[in-house]
Structure formats: structure tokens, C-alpha cells
Amino acid sequence: MPLPFEKPIDDLEAKIRDMRAYATEQELDLGSEIEALQGRLDTLKRETYASLTRWQRVQVARAPGRPTGLDYLQHTFDGFTELHGDRTLGDDPAIVTGLARLGDVSVAVIAQQKGRDTKENIYRNFGMSHPSGYRKAMRMFDLADKFRLPVVALIDTPGAYPGLAAEEQGQAWVIAESIRRMSRLTVPAISVVIGEGGSGGALAIGVANRVLILENAIYSVISPESCAAILWRDAGEAEKAAEALRLTARDLVTLGVVDRVIDEPLGAAHNHREAAMELVKVALVEELAQLTPLTPEQLLEARYRRFRSLGRFHVAA
Amino acid sequence: MALERWFRRNRPTKNEDDNSPAGLWLKCESCNAQIYRKDLVANTYICPECGHHYRMPVEARIALLADSGTFEQWSGGIEPEDPLEFNDAQPYAERLQKAQQKQGRPDAIVTGAARMGGQPVALVIMDFFFMAGSMGSVVGEEIARAAERAADEGRALVAITASGGARMQEGALSLMQMAKTTVALEVLAKRRLPYVSVLTDPTTGGVTASFATLGDIIFAEPGALISFAGPRVIQQTIRQDLPDGFQRAEFLLQKGMVDDVVDRRALKERVVEVLKLLTSGLPAHIEGVARAAAV
Numbered sequence: 001m002p003l004p005f006e007k008p009i010d011d012l013e014a015k016i017r018d019m020r021a022y023a024t025e026q027e028l029d030l031g032s033e034i035e036a037l038q039g040r041l042d043t044l045k046r047e048t049y050a051s052l053t054r055w056q057r058v059q060v061a062r063a064p065g066r067p068t069g070l071d072y073l074q075h076t077f078d079g080f081t082e083l084h085g086d087r088t089l090g091d092d093p094a095i096v097t098g099l100a101r102l103g104d105v106s107v108a109v110i111a112q113q114k115g116r117d118t119k120e121n122i123y124r125n126f127g128m129s130h131p132s133g134y135r136k137a138m139r140m141f142d143l144a145d146k147f148r149l150p151v152v153a154l155i156d157t158p159g160a161y162p163g164l165a166a167e168e169q170g171q172a173w174v175i176a177e178s179i180r181r182m183s184r185l186t187v188p189a190i191s192v193v194i195g196e197g198g199s200g201g202a203l204a205i206g207v208a209n210r211v212l213i214l215e216n217a218i219y220s221v222i223s224p225e226s227c228a229a230i231l232w233r234d235a236g237e238a239e240k241a242a243e244a245l246r247l248t249a250r251d252l253v254t255l256g257v258v259d260r261v262i263d264e265p266l267g268a269a270h271n272h273r274e275a276a277m278e279l280v281k282v283a284l285v286e287e288l289a290q291l292t293p294l295t296p297e298q299l300l301e302a303r304y305r306r307f308r309s310l311g312r313f314h315v316a317a
Numbered sequence: 318m319a320l321e322r323w324f325r326r327n328r329p330t331k332n333e334d335d336n337s338p339a340g341l342w343l344k345c346e347s348c349n350a351q352i353y354r355k356d357l358v359a360n361t362y363i364c365p366e367c368g369h370h371y372r373m374p375v376e377a378r379i380a381l382l383a384d385s386g387t388f389e390q391w392s393g394g395i396e397p398e399d400p401l402e403f404n405d406a407q408p409y410a411e412r413l414q415k416a417q418q419k420q421g422r423p424d425a426i427v428t429g430a431a432r433m434g435g436q437p438v439a440l441v442i443m444d445f446f447f448m449a450g451s452m453g454s455v456v457g458e459e460i461a462r463a464a465e466r467a468a469d470e471g472r473a474l475v476a477i478t479a480s481g482g483a484r485m486q487e488g489a490l491s492l493m494q495m496a497k498t499t500v501a502l503e504v505l506a507k508r509r510l511p512y513v514s515v516l517t518d519p520t521t522g523g524v525t526a527s528f529a530t531l532g533d534i535i536f537a538e539p540g541a542l543i544s545f546a547g548p549r550v551i552q553q554t555i556r557q558d559l560p561d562g563f564q565r566a567e568f569l570l571q572k573g574m575v576d577d578v579v580d581r582r583a584l585k586e587r588v589v590e591v592l593k594l595l596t597s598g599l600p601a602h603i604e605g606v607a608r609a610a611a612v
Contacts, residue, residue, distance in 0.1 A: 162546030162554050172525035172545035179499045200526040221483045221492040231405035245488045246401045257489045304500045310493040311454030312400040
């Protein structure tokens with residue numbers, strides 16, 4: 001299913017397919033016609049994706065078929081071994097953790113996982129963790145520090161789950177603790193926003209030395225829908241809220257919230273999954289290579305300075 | 318219906334805001350008793366009839382906690398910006414200006430040095446009457462500076478939280494204040510200086526999910542709403558009524574999330590007591606405080 005703004009692209013692709021089939025069937029040479037259409041398609045794609053509104057980027061960030069955390073763990077990394085459970089309360093399927101190899105280094109991985117279909121979405125609670133998920137992440141941080149494993153966190157969540165049990169079990173408390181625990185890591189930490197970076201639930205695994213974001217991913221203090229419900233008193237105004245929140249990858253680089261944008265293949269990650277996951281791998285390997293020479297003290301200091309300096313204000317006149 | 322009661326209780330009430338030109342008398346929002354406004358103020362904004370804790374202006378909070386004449390303000394030197402040029406029903410710049418005029422300060426926070434029971438502390442007090450105490454860049458920066466200056470000067474940190482959460486109008490920069498305040502608290506922790514956090518009505522969202530709940534000791538005021546997600550958001554998500562008392566201080570005490578629920582009239586005494594206990598352990602643990610006391 002194409003996204004609404006992808007419809008013209010989809011139509012043109014269908015037309016090219018039809019023409020190819022027709023040419024084969026009729027044994028005609030339509031090479032130059034097809035080539036012309038292909039050229040139009042490329043231009044259309046380029047123009048469409050270069051001029052997406054913020055709200056359209058939100059849709060791409062949430063698009064069905066976009067690679068999820070587990071997809072990356074299986075394709076971008078080698079030998080992923082999942083480790084389950086928070087050792088306190090249970091095992092939260094909305095956060096997947098484990099060990100894997102990135103290039104030739106063992107790393108601890110933490111990935112927020114949305115479902116790839118309805119059934120999995122229900123099982124994964126649409127990628128919205130309970131406190132247990134953050135406790136599991138903190139267990140990984142401990143393991144990473146002890147065995148000197150760099151940490152890679154893949155962010156993709158609408159937010160931490162706002163439910164009864166989550167509140168009773170201290171959702172706010174574990175998010176705060178996870179932020180603190182991650183800031184104390186003595187090993188390199190890299191976070192990548194692969195889809196949706198939803199508020200505190202995302203930041204809980206986002207206190208890294210380097211924070212990367214995919215070209216069409218978003219990272220926001222609040223979802224456009226919730227923001228619209230509060231400030232416009234109408235969740236239907238999400239499009240306006242998305243514009244106002246400046247939540248796209250490029251916006252966030254400007255604000256200094258993220259360090260690097262990972263370009264997606266033309267046509268976005270949900271249409272070019274393997275290529276997108278490969279691009280993430282290249283970026284992760286590069287970033288890790290730059291962080292590897294740093295001492296634990298330098299890593300701590302750099303992470304402290306990175307987050308301590310965020311914000312905009314001026315000295316009173 | 319339980320839900321309606323929630324909404325009624327959560328709605329910000331006008332009468333407790335000292336700046337509003339309300340009458341001499343008001344009807345208690347909890348017990349409906351007619352109370353004389355002066356009595357309410359004299360009683361540290363607690364209903365003399367039922368003990369309901371009203372939201373308290375920052376200045377009254379300072380008077381409640383700091384030893385008389387010892388408060389010396391740190392905050393106020395920086396002012397907020399409008400990095401997103403955010404505009405909903407009203408431009409953020411205008412909202413800010415109105416709040417600044419109403420509250421007479423640049424943003425939703427006051428910090429400063431004081432003594433409590435003779436002990437040197439840094440006070441961080443959020444102003445709920447300034448854009449619902451929301452945390453943007455200035456609030457985050459002032460908290461971070463206060464924590465680090467406290468560490469520098471060997472003071473314990475005492476924070477009084479009251480906030481609707483992160484300030485949406487500063488977008489992801491607001492979100493980042495959660496990390497900023499947290500990393501600044503580490504500087505204090507390294508010096509083994511105590512941090513006491515007092516959660517007051519209401520403390521929600523990104524403030525609860527960062528520095529507010531990182532206190533070595535966490536107290537909460539009676540009846541305070543303390544949550545990650547607001548009751549309305551949860552109700553919309555799960556589509557069922559919330560149990561009575563859900564997300565109130567007493568409920569959180571029961572769930573093991575706060576050290577105690579403390580009546581405002583006993584708050585200073587309890588904070589002073591716990592600071593004394595935390596700083597009179599074995600000598601290696603009180604280095605910072607001892608140095609400060611010697612100055």
C-alpha cells in the first residue's frame with residue numbers, strides 16, 4: 001500500500017510494468033519509451049521525497065514495511081543473540097535486547113520493536129514499552145560496561161506506554177533511571193532513530209555519544225496527534241502540530257539534537273529495505289571507529305557535554 | 318462517576334492563584350467549606366477545614382523552607398527564546414511575554430542558595446503558575462546550573478517540583494532538558510551531596526521522568542497528582558475508568574515510588590532531618606559538606 005503522496009509514483013511504476021509486459025507479449029521494442037518513463041519516474045521520486053512536508057515525513061517514519069528494530073538486528077548486525085528479561089518482573093516484547101557483532105566488534109544492542117503486522121503489533125504493544133522494557137535496557141547497560149561492549153540503541157517508539165500497570169510500576173521512574181544509567185556508560189554509545197522517536201520513551205535509550213537519525217525518521221517531545229489535542233484541542237490538527245514541532249531529521253540537526261542524518265535510498269526505507277539497512281551499517285561502523293579510541297573518561301565527559309549544552313536561551317539584558 | 322471527579326480535580330482552579338483578583342472568601346475545592354483567604358495563606362495554602370494542599374506560589378514556598386533571611390537568588394539571569402517560532406492558537410513568544418508579566422520572572426523556575434535548619438542548601442522551585450511549570454531550555458538550564466553550583470559550593474539540593482511536563486513549544490529541545498538536568502545531577506552525586514526531591518501537585522510528564530524522580534530521597538505532598546502520562550491520556554488509551562486515588566501521592570507511596578508523603582506543615586522539618594542523617598555518616602562520605610561548613 002503506497003502512502004497517499006506516493007500514489008503518482010506507484011501509478012507510474014505500474015505503467016512501466018505494464019509497458020514492459022506488453023512489449024514482451026507483443027515482441028515489440030519499447031526500450032526508448034520505457035527509458036523515458038523511467039527517467040520521469042526518477043525525477044518524480046526525487047522531487048516528491050525532496051519536498052515532503054513534515055506531516056508526510058511522519059507518515060514515512062511510521063510506514064508499514066519500514067525496517068523495524070529486529071530487521072536491523074538481523075541484517076545490519078551479525079550473529080544477533082537475543083537476551084530476554086528484566087530479572088524483576090518479566091520480559092517486555094516492545095524492547096528487544098541482546099548481543100551481536102558490528103563489523104568485527106561485539107556490541108550490546110537495544111532496539112524498540114514495533115510489529116510488522118497486526119498480530120505482532122499487538123504482541124509488541126505497538127513498540128510502547130512498560131517499565132520492564134527499560135529495566136531490560138538497563139541490564140544491557142550493566143553488561144556493556146562490565147564487558148566493554150559498545151552500546152547501539154535503535155529508537156522506534158510512539159512513546160512509553162501510558163497505561164495503568166505502567167504507571168503503577170513507575171514508568172516515569174524507570175525512564176529517569178535509564179537516562180541516568182545510559183549517561184554513565186563507560187563504553188561508546190550510539191543511538192539511531194530508525195523510525196519514530198517518541199518523547200521520553202525514546203530518550204530513555206537516546207543518551208548516547210552520537211545520536212543518528214534516518215532521513216525520514218522523526219524525533220519529538222510529543223506526538224503531533226497529542227500536541228494537537230492539547231494546543232489545538234483537536235487531534236485532527238496533527239498536520240499543523242507536526243509542522244510546528246520541527247521534528248524531522250534536518251530540523252533536529254539544526255537544533256543540535258541529533259549529530260548526523262543517515263540518507264535513505266531514493267524512495268525511502270520502506271521501499272528499499274535492504275539498501276537502507278546497509279546504509280545504517282556503514283554509518284554505525286564509521287561512528288564506532290571514531291569513538292573506539294576514546295577512554296572511558298573521555299566518553300563520559302563528551303556525553304555529559306553533549307547533553308549539558310542543549311537548549312536555547314540568552315542572557316538577560 | 319469516578320471519571321468526572323478526576324476531571325474536576327485535575328482542572329486548574331483559579332482561586333488558589335494568589336495573583337488572581339479573587340474575593341476574600343473562597344470555597345474549598347476539596348471539602349466545599351467556605352474559607353477566609355487570609356486563613357488559607359496563613360495556613361501555608363492548606364485548607365484549615367480538610368487539610369487539602371493547594372498549589373503554592375514560589376515566594377511562599379521559599380518562606381516555608383528557607384531559614385529566615387537566608388535565601389539568595391541565583392536564577393533570573395537567562396531568558397527563553399522561541400527557537401521553533403512556534404505558533405498554535407497563540408504564538409509562543411506572546412504566551413511567554415504574558416507569563417513573564419504575570420509572574421514577574423523570565424521563566425517557570427526560581428533557584429537560589431539558602432540555609433535550612435542551618436544547613437547550606439540550593440533550592441530549586443518550579444512555578445506552576447508560569448505556563449503550567451513546563452520545562453523548556455531555561456528551566457532545564459537553571460536546574461542544571463543550580464545542581465552544579467550546589468556541587469561547587471558543597472550544598473545539598475532541594476527541589477520542589479510542579480510541572481505539566483516538557484514545554485511543547487520548544488520541541489525536541491525541551492525533551493533534551495530531561496537529559497541535561499540528569500547529567501548535571503551527576504556532578505552533585507559525585508560529590509556525594511544529597512538531593513531531596515519534593516513532588517507537589519501536579520508533577521507530570523518529562524519532569525517526573527527526569528530530575529524529579531532522581532532524588533536520593535523523594536517526598537510527595539498529600540494528594541499531589543504525580544504521573545508520567547496524565548489521567549486523561551491513560552483514560553483515552555485504555556478506555557476504562559481509573560481507580561480512585563490513582564496517581565496520587567498516597568497511591569505512589571503504596572506502590573513504593575516515594576519515600577514518604579509529607580504534610581506541608583512538617584515538610585521543612587522532615588527535609589532538614591533527612592539531610593542531617595545523610596550527611597553524618599562515616600567521614601569519607603561527608604567531605605564535601607564538611608568543606609562547605611568550614612568555609
